[in-house]
Every structure is written in structure tokens, then in C-alpha cells.
Amino acid sequence: MTQRAKVDVVVVGSGAAGSVYAAVLAEAGKSVLVLEKGADRKLSDLYSSQIWARRLKSAAPHVVEEGKDSIWYNFNAGHGYGGAAMHHYGVWPRYHPEDMLEQTRYGKGLDWPFDYEQLRPWYDQVQEDVGMSGDADKEIWRPPGAPYPLPPLPVFEHGRILARGFAALDLRTSPVPMAILSREYKGRPACIYDSWCDAGCPTGALANPLVEYLPRAVQAGAVMQPHSYVTRVLTDRAGKQATGVEYYDNDGVRHEQAADAVVVAAFTVENCRILLNSATGVHSDGLGNSSGTLGHYLMSHPAVSVFGLFKEETHCYYGVTGGQLFSQDGFEKDKSKDIFGSRQWEIGLGTKPNDLLGVAMSRADLFGNDLHEFVRHGVRHFGAMVGVCECLPHAANRIELADGKDRFGMPLARVNFNLDDYARNLWQQTADLGVQIFQAAGATEAWHSPPGGQHIMGGTIMGADRTASVTNEYAQLHDVPNVIIGGPSVFPTSSSVNSTFTAHAVALRSARHIAEHWGGLVG
Amino acid sequence: MPLTRRNFVKQSGLALSVTVAGKTLCLTPRQAYAQGVAFTNLSQVEVDTLEAICERLLPGAREEGVAQFVDKQLALDPNDSLLFLKCFNVEPPYLAFYRSALAEIVRLSEATYSRAVADLDEASATRLIESLRDGTTEDWNGPPPPLVYHALRNDAVDVVYGTMEGFADLGIPFLAHIEPPAVT
Numbered sequence: 044m045t046q047r048a049k050v051d052v053v054v055v056g057s058g059a060a061g062s063v064y065a066a067v068l069a070e071a072g073k074s075v076l077v078l079e080k081g082a083d084r085k086l087s088d089l090y091s092s093q094i095w096a097r098r099l100k101s102a103a104p105h106v107v108e109e110g111k112d113s114i115w116y117n118f119n120a121g122h123g124y125g126g127a128a129m130h131h132y133g134v135w136p137r138y139h140p141e142d143m144l145e146q147t148r149y150g151k152g153l154d155w156p157f158d159y160e161q162l163r164p165w166y167d168q169v170q171e172d173v174g175m176s177g178d179a180d181k182e183i184w185r186p187p188g189a190p191y192p193l194p195p196l197p198v199f200e201h202g203r204i205l206a207r208g209f210a211a212l213d214l215r216t217s218p219v220p221m222a223i224l225s226r227e228y229k230g231r232p233a234c235i236y237d238s239w240c241d242a243g244c245p246t247g248a249l250a251n252p253l254v255e256y257l258p259r260a261v262q263a264g265a266v267m268q269p270h271s272y273v274t275r276v277l278t279d280r281a282g283k284q285a286t287g288v289e290y291y292d293n294d295g296v297r298h299e300q301a302a303d304a305v306v307v308a309a310f311t312v313e314n315c316r317i318l319l320n321s322a323t324g325v326h327s328d329g330l331g332n333s334s335g336t337l338g339h340y341l342m343s344h345p346a347v348s349v350f351g352l353f354k355e356e357t358h359c360y361y362g363v364t365g366g367q368l369f370s371q372d373g374f375e376k377d378k379s380k381d382i383f384g385s386r387q388w389e390i391g392l393g394t395k396p397n398d399l400l401g402v403a404m405s406r407a408d409l410f411g412n413d414l415h416e417f418v419r420h421g422v423r424h425f426g427a428m429v430g431v432c433e434c435l436p437h438a439a440n441r442i443e444l445a446d447g448k449d450r451f452g453m454p455l456a457r458v459n460f461n462l463d464d465y466a467r468n469l470w471q472q473t474a475d476l477g478v479q480i481f482q483a484a485g486a487t488e489a490w491h492s493p494p495g496g497q498h499i500m501g502g503t504i505m506g507a508d509r510t511a512s513v514t515n516e517y518a519q520l521h522d523v524p525n526v527i528i529g530g531p532s533v534f535p536t537s538s539s540v541n542s543t544f545t546a547h548a549v550a551l552r553s554a555r556h557i558a559e560h561w562g563g564l565v566g
Numbered sequence: 567m568p569l570t571r572r573n574f575v576k577q578s579g580l581a582l583s584v585t586v587a588g589k590t591l592c593l594t595p596r597q598a599y600a601q602g603v604a605f606t607n608l609s610q611v612e613v614d615t616l617e618a619i620c621e622r623l624l625p626g627a628r629e630e631g632v633a634q635f636v637d638k639q640l641a642l643d644p645n646d647s648l649l650f651l652k653c654f655n656v657e658p659p660y661l662a663f664y665r666s667a668l669a670e671i672v673r674l675s676e677a678t679y680s681r682a683v684a685d686l687d688e689a690s691a692t693r694l695i696e697s698l699r700d701g702t703t704e705d706w707n708g709p710p711p712p713l714v715y716h717a718l719r720n721d722a723v724d725v726v727y728g729t730m731e732g733f734a735d736l737g738i739p740f741l742a743h744i745e746p747p748a749v750t
Contacts, residue, residue, distance in 0.1 A: 081645060091742040094648050094728050102644035105657040117655050122645050237741035245744045360738050396736060397720070397728035399653045410623045410695055410719055418727060422736050 049301035050074045051565075053288055054265075054308060055273045055317065058126020059543050060529030060550040061308035062256035067554035068306075069263035073561070076300065077260065078271035078290055080309070081123030086253055089129075089243030093398035096242035099123065099130040104449040106312055107457040110440070114343040114460050115496035118399065120310055124269065125252040127310055128543055130241045132365030133222040133249045134389055135175060135544035137166050137186050141376065142385070142538035145435075149376060151383060152435045153340070153535040156507040156516035163188055165548040173250035173547075174228035177220040184371035185220070193225045196234065201357045202367030202391035205426055208484025209370060209390070216390060219369040222250035222544070238393025240364035241400075249363075271298075274453045275321045276305050276526055282325025285526045291451045303565040304557070308529025308550070311341070311499040315442040315532065316456040318503065318513075318520075331503070331513050331520035338443055340436040340501040341460055342537040345470040345494050348392075349477030350405040351426045351486030359394040359402075359425045366428065367391035374539070376433070378472070383465040384433030385539040386473050392427040400427075405492070426486065430473040431497055433539040434466045442502050462494075470494055498542040500531040517553040525564050527557060595631025595638075595725055607640040607661055608633065612668045618684035619671060620722040622691045623715075627722035635725050640664065650720035654713060663709055663717070670708035671698075677705070 051073035054061045061077060069075040081101075101120035108116070121127030140159035145152035167189040177191040195218030198206075209216045223240070224233045234248040247254040261267060270293040277286045277299065287301040307314050315338045321330035329337045366389035374385045396402050402421040409417050445457035462470075474491040481489035506512025509521035518533045520526040529550050531542040557564060593603065605613055613633045620627040639649045644658035651660055671694075675683045679690045686694065697703045698715040708714065726732055733740040 087744065090744050091740070092728070094724050097648050097650075097652050098646055100652055102647060102652050103658050106655060108655055113655065115655075118653055235743075237743065239741070239743055360741070395728075396732065396738075397723045398650070401723075403723045403727065404720065407716060407719075408699065410699070411692070412625060414624055414719075414723075415626075418723075419736060422738050 044297045044299065046299045046301065049287070049303070050076045051302065052076070052304045052306060053078060053300050053302035054306040055288060056126055056307070056309035056313070056529070057124050057257060057267065058121060058252060058308065058310060058530070059128040059546045061126070061306065062252035062260060063547055063550040064306045064308060064527070064529055064554045065260035065265045066256040066263065067551065068558055069260045069265040071558035071561070073558070075260065075265035076302070077265060077267045078273055078288070078300070079124055079267065079269050080272040081121075081269065083267070083269040084124040084129065084253070086245045086247060089245040091237070091239040091242055093242060093395050093401065096130060096398070099243055104453070104455055105447075107445045107447065107455055108460070109457060110460040112345075112460050112462050112494070113496055114341070114458055114499050116312060116458070116499070119496065119499050120312070124257065124267065129243050129251050129253070131251070131543050132240050132363070132541075134219055134365040134541045135170075135222045136220050136369070136371070136387065136540040137188060138162070138538050138540060138545050139184075139186050139374065139385070142536055142540075145376075145536050149383070153504065153506070155535050156505050159186055162545075162548055162552065165552040166544065169544065169547045169551055173222050173255050174224050174231065175220060175222055176218075176225040178218045181217040182220060182369065183215065183217065184374055191220070193228060195219070196221055196223060196225050196363065196367070197236070198367045199236070199358055199362050199391070200355070201359050201362060201426060204353055204355065204357055205390050205428055205480070205484050206368055208480035208482070211483035212480060214370055214372045214480070216368040216370045219366050219389065221363070221365065223363055224248045234363065236362050238360055238362050238364055238395070240393065272451060273309065273317060274451055276307065276317060276330055278321070278323060278326070278330065278523060282323060283523065285523055295451065304525045304527065306527045306529055310530055311502050311532040312442055312456045312458065314528055314530060315502040316444065316454075319444050320453055326522065331522050331526065333522050334510050334512060336438065336504065336511060337513050338502050339438045339441045340504050340535065341440040341442055341458065342434045342436055342500040342534070343460065343496040344498050344537060344539060345432045345434060345462055345466050346497040347430045347432075347470060347474040347477060347494065348400065348405070348492035349428050349430065349474070349481055349489070350491065351481035351484070351489040352421065352424045353426055353484075353486055354424070356423045357426050359427065360422065362391060362393045364393045365389055373476075378469070381464065382468045382472055384435065384469045386430060386432050386469065387539050388428055388430055390428040392429060394425055394427050396422050426481065426484070428477065430477050431539045431541070432466060432469045432473055434462060434537050436501055436504070436536055437463065440501070498531065498537070500534040500537050500542055503528045503532040504535045505533045506535060517556045518549065519553075527553060594729075595635040596629065597631070598634040599629060599631035603634060605633070605637045608637045608664070611672065612665065613637070615668045615672055615683050616664070616718070618682075619695070620718055622695060623719045624722035624726050626726050630725040632721050632725045636664065636721055649717075650724060651717045654717075656709070656713070666708040667714040667717070670706055671714070674703055674706070
């Protein structure tokens with residue numbers, strides 16, 4: 044075992060939230076060490092290939108999944124510098140005000156400890172930092188906020204064809220709010236629309252952590268350390284303060300890293316796993332778990348992919364992975380007594396022949412020469428969009444420690460996740476509507492996927508009531524305030540919007556607060 | 567950049583580093599298949615079964631070196647793996663998955679048709695694959711049959727259509743930002 048020189052802040056994880064904390068705290072003059080369990084990664088490592096893109100996904104430690112529904116952990120999680128944000132699509136809508144006051148307004152779900160107006164300036168700041176493209180006026184559902192710094196991305200044939208279906212059903216579309224550059228910005232080039240976003244964007248046009256916040260962190264003196272697998276947050280004898288973290292290197296050597304503050308930003312499942320594994324005599328049920336809610340209120344968006352074939356060529360391999368058009372018509376939550384939750388559409392997804400979201404997988408039933416025939420036709424005439432649905436937070440949906448252990452002796456995570464009837468009905472309604480939209484657009488065939496899980500949220504939820512939540516409004520553990528949690532695990536509700544923009548905004552808000560109140564935090 | 571044979575080996579994204587007659591070569595799975603490069607993880611029975619079932623799932627997969635591709639990937643840390651199986655929440659090591667799945671396919675074929683998968687006629691092979699896809703196999707003791715179907719089917723799709731050569735064969739542009747590296 045080795046003990047390293049103490050730092051002001053150790054950040055666990057280098058993804059969307061961890062990179063923001065690292066940048067802000069390093070720029071505030073703090074000594075920052077970022078521990079990443081995966082490999083060092085540079086933009087030049089991001090090869091254009093759906094096959095090579097799988098290096099960006101996390102496969103180990105294994106997550107034991109129980110319950111009726113999957114959170115699609117391997118699909119959603121990341122591995123290496125940049126974490127899951129390295130393979131995200133850059134679709135960055137904002138949470139709506141009602142998403143954050145769900146219990147007050149609808150008597151369902153939970154309330155956030157702050158409202159949209161308190162988060163709004165941080166959304167504005169992040170979009171300015173990374174360079175977002177969009178059209179705030181045409182995005183009619185968008186909550187108040189500063190205009191996008193860049194004009195929207197262009198719409199190609201794929202988007203134009205699917206827009207016909209929305210128009211025919213009196214549904215509105217807009218440009219997608221994208222963390223992808225439509226023009227050169229801060230020395231980064233504009234997108235060239237070759238649709239390799241989920242393989243990691245090596246040009247820097249898509250705002251992954253390697254292009255904005257991690258470089259800023261390093262510029263300000265933060266140190267990045269790969270292959271450092273954090274297993275526990277360490278606390279003092281009284282359990283009042285975190286003193287650092289325990290981690291293992293690739294050779295299995297145990298280390299202790301002392302720090303005045305610990306940011307746990309290892310994505311939703313790992314955040315909970317690390318805190319649960321940090322139990323002590325004082326914190327016998329896990330660190331930060333005096334409320335009994337650590338690991339609970341797990342959420343994932345039930346999503347449906349809608350596919351179709353068209354007579355004309357769609358050029359589905361162009362554009363960007365996350366879509367060419369966007370719609371939040373149908374975002375209202377109280378749809379009927381049996382259906383509750385918001386919904387959004389990402390329209391005209393860039394699609395390649397292979398991989399999970401590829402042309403071949405859209406008809407997973409086909410094989411042999413039928414599959415050849417389908418793929419050869421499909422790559423030219425294929426259309427795809429995704430409907431993303433909300434899932435309410437339920438305490439029974441949870442992350443726990445499993446009996447099995449990883450190679451360092453740390454218990455694996457076990458996930459128990461079941462969608463409620465509101466979400467199942469919403470998903471089915473969305474799937475049916477999606478097929479109608481494709482038919483209205485002129486598809487010769489239209490069909491939809493089975494349910495999929497997009498984004499993983501909850502488990503360390505924020506709340507004003509310390510008896511019913513894990514962290515306060517600045518994502519500090521109620522029980523041990525010098526432990527700060529980063530990422531969508533702190534979200535009390537899921538909305539139906541992609542989580543990465545909000546993860547950035549929440550992290551920026553909290554990081555600035557931590558920097559400005561440092562004395563109170565470590566005193 | 568024009569797609570030449572030399573470029574393709576570098577760019578295919580599936581290049582394998584193999585040692586033949588004491589020399590380390592960079593080969594695509596297709597080239598490795600053509601040269602009969604030795605397998606390091608899968609047994610000959612497993613190779614024969616994997617090639618036979620993948621060839622039925624997507625004709626051409628055998629010649630594109632699907633077994634060579636899978637065999638090499640099974641040697642890697644799961645986080646570095648390029649296998650489609652990684653998209654699912656399958657507990658590593660992935661060799662255990664393939665070994666169990668292929669053994670059950672061998673057993674199923676022998677029990678149902680009294681012959682190896684490679685020797686099945688088209689109708690029997692189709693019924694066997696449909697039973698995997700639909701989860702209707704009897705006395706199955708391996709990973710979930712539909713998961714086996716998806717994993718093997720997509721291995722075949724990867725080597726046939728997921729490469730630059732595959733895109734070229736489909737007549738669509740690959741549009742690479744960065745060429746996959748040559749393996750030395």
C-alpha cells in the first residue's frame with residue numbers, strides 16, 4: 044500500500060461531471076487529482092468504426108441486473124478518459140420547469156431542491172463554454188434561456204423525409220439542440236456530418252470532455268491519472284469528514300490518496316457502489332446513507348427506436364448520430380389516467396450498417412440471404428428516429444451491493460429495476476405513434492424496436508429533506524459534506540430529456556459553490 | 567484516400583497481429599482465414615461450429631474471418647474488447663460465453679439432427695437457428711439462446727459489413743475521420 048501526497052480535491056471519474064468539477068476547482072487554485080478507472084485516451088484514438096467504438100463502453104466490473112427491465116448498463120456507461128460522454132450523441136435539451144417540481148405540480152415523483160430558474164444560468168454558461176448549435180426560436184418547447192451561440196446543424200434528406208410524417212400529423216419539429224459545432228468555435232472545427240458521433244468525435248466538433256473541461260482542468264494544473272480504480276471513500280474516525288479515497292492500480296496495488304474534498308463522479312451505478320462500499324462503523328449502511336435512500340430512486344428512460352424503409356434514398360449514413368430534427372410535442376406529462384410522463388423525439392438518426400443501432404439490427408429476426416437483401420436495400424432507403432420517455436422515480440428501483448466481487452475484492456453492483464405501468468403505457472403509446480409518423484411520411488414499411496434503456500439516473504438524489512435524500516442542493520452528502528457527487532445520479536426526476544447537458548449544468552453550479560465556500564467545506 | 571489493399575489492411579479496424587513462421591504480420595480476419603492462421607483461444611470444434619453457424623447467419627462470414635476475429639478478441643481485457651457481445655450485460659470473461667454457447671449448439675445439432683452443424687442441410691440449419699432466435703431450444707444449458715443468436719449474428723455482420731471493405735461492397739461511403747491503426 045502506498046500513500047500519496049495530499050491534494051485539495053480528488054475527483055473520481057473523468058466524464059461529463061468529473062471534468063467540470065476538475066476544471067472549476069483547478070481554476071479556483073485547488074490542487075486537483077482526477078482518478079479514472081479506465082485508460083488514457085486522446086482524440087486521435089477515436090477511430091471511425093462502430094466496431095472500434097465498443098472500446099469506449101464499459102464491460103467490467105460486471106453489473107448484476109435483476110427486475111423486469113434493463114438499464115442497458117454497458118450501452119450507457121463509459122470507460123476511460125471522458126467516460127460515457129465520449130460516446131454520447133451531443134443531444135442537449137434542457138429540463139423543463141415542471142420536471143423539477145413534479146411532486147408539487149402533479150402529486151407524483153419528487154421535487155428538486157431548486158427550480159429551473161436557479162439552474163438556468165448554468166445551462167447558459169455551459170452552452171457558451173462548449174459551443175451549442177440550435178435555434179431557440181424554432182425550438183418552441185424550450186424553457187427560457189440564452190440563445191444558442193451557434194446556428195443549427197443542417198438538415199439532410201433523412202430529416203426532410205421524416206419531417207413529412209410529423210407535418211402530416213400536425214406535429215411540430217425543430218432543429219436539435221446539439222453540443223456539436225455548426226461553425227468553428229474557440230479553435231475547434233465545425234462538424235463534417237459523417238455520423239461517427241458514437242465512435243467518439245476526434246475532430247473536437249462534438250463537446251466531449253476531451254475538448255473543453257478536461258483541457259481546462261489540466262491547463263489549470265489538475266493531474267489526470269488513468270487505470271486508478273477507486274473502491275472506497277475514506278473518512279475520519281468520527282465519520283464527519285472524508286479524508287481521501289482508496290484505489291487500486293492496474294497491477295492490483297492498493298493506494299490511499301488523501302484529499303480535503305472528494306468528488307465522486309463515476310456515473311450512476313459506480314457512484315452508488317463506491318458509497319455503499321465505503322461503509323464504516325459510523326456509516327454502517329454506506330457513506331451518506333443516513334436517510335436509507337442511497338442507491339434508491341434509480342431511473343432510466345424507456346426508449347423506442349422507430350424504423351422504416353422509403354422509396355427514395357435517405358442517405359441515413361450522413362448527418363450526426365443523434366438526429367437531424369427534434370420534437371417535444373407530447374411533452375405534457377398528465378396524458379391520461381393510465382399514462383404519465385413526458386416524451387421527446389430525436390429524428391433522422393445517423394445510421395451505419397452494423398452495431399446495436401445499425402440497419403442490420405433493426406430487423407434482428409432476419410438471417411441468411413434475407414439479411415443480406417435487407418441490409419443492401421436498407422443502407423440506402425432506411426429511416427430511424429427514437430422516442431424517449433420519462434420514468435418516475437420509485438424507491439424500490441435500486442442499486443445494491445451483490446454477493447459477487449470484482450478482481451480487487453470489491454462487491455459488484457446489483458440493480459433491481461422495474462418500469463411502472465405509467466411508463467410502460469407511455470412507451471407503447473410512443474411506439475404506436477412513431478410507426479404512424481413513419482407511415483404518414485410515406486414509409487413502405489414501418490416498425491419499432493423493443494424497449495431500450497437510455498441514460499441512467501438517480502441513486503444519490505438531491506433533496507432539501509436530509510431524511511429523504513442523499514445530497515443537498517449542491518450535491519454534497521448530507522452526512523459528510525466534503526464528499527460531492529457528480530453526474531445524473533443526483534437527479535431526483537428523469538424528465539425525458541437526455542441527461543448530459545443537465546449533468547454539466549448541475550455540476551457547474553455545485554462546483555462554483557464549492558469553490559466559493561471552500562473554507563466552510565474543509566473547516 | 568483511395569481504398570487500396572494496403573490501406574484497407576490498415577483501415578479495416580479489424581487488423582490482427584499474428585505470428586506466422588516467426589514473423590509478426592498485420593492481417594485482416596479475412597487474410598488470417600485465407601492463410602490458415604492458428605487459433606489461440608477457440609478449439610477446432612468451436613471454430614468449425616462458429617464458422618458454420620455464422621455462415622448460415624450471414625453467408626460470407628466464414629471467408630471474412632469471423633472465427634479469426636472472435637478468437638483474437640477473446641484474448642483481450644473485456645473493457646478493450648470489440649465484440650458485439652460487449653453491448654449486452656454479459657459477465658466476462660467472454661470466452662466462457664462462447665465456449666458454453668458453442669458447446670450447446672454442437673449438442674443441440676447432434677441431438678436433433680444427428681450431425682455436426684457444418685454438415686446440416688439448409689432446412690435443418692434454418693430450424694436450428696430459428697430455435698435459437700425464438701428461444702425454443704430444448705434441454706439448453708448455455709447462455710440464453712436469443713442472446714447467443716444476436717451475438718453470433720452480429721459477429722457475422724461486423725466482419726461482412728462493418729469494415730471499410732464492407733461499406734464499399736454496399737456501395738456507401740465510409741467517411742472515416744481517422745484511420746484505424748495498423749497493428750504491429
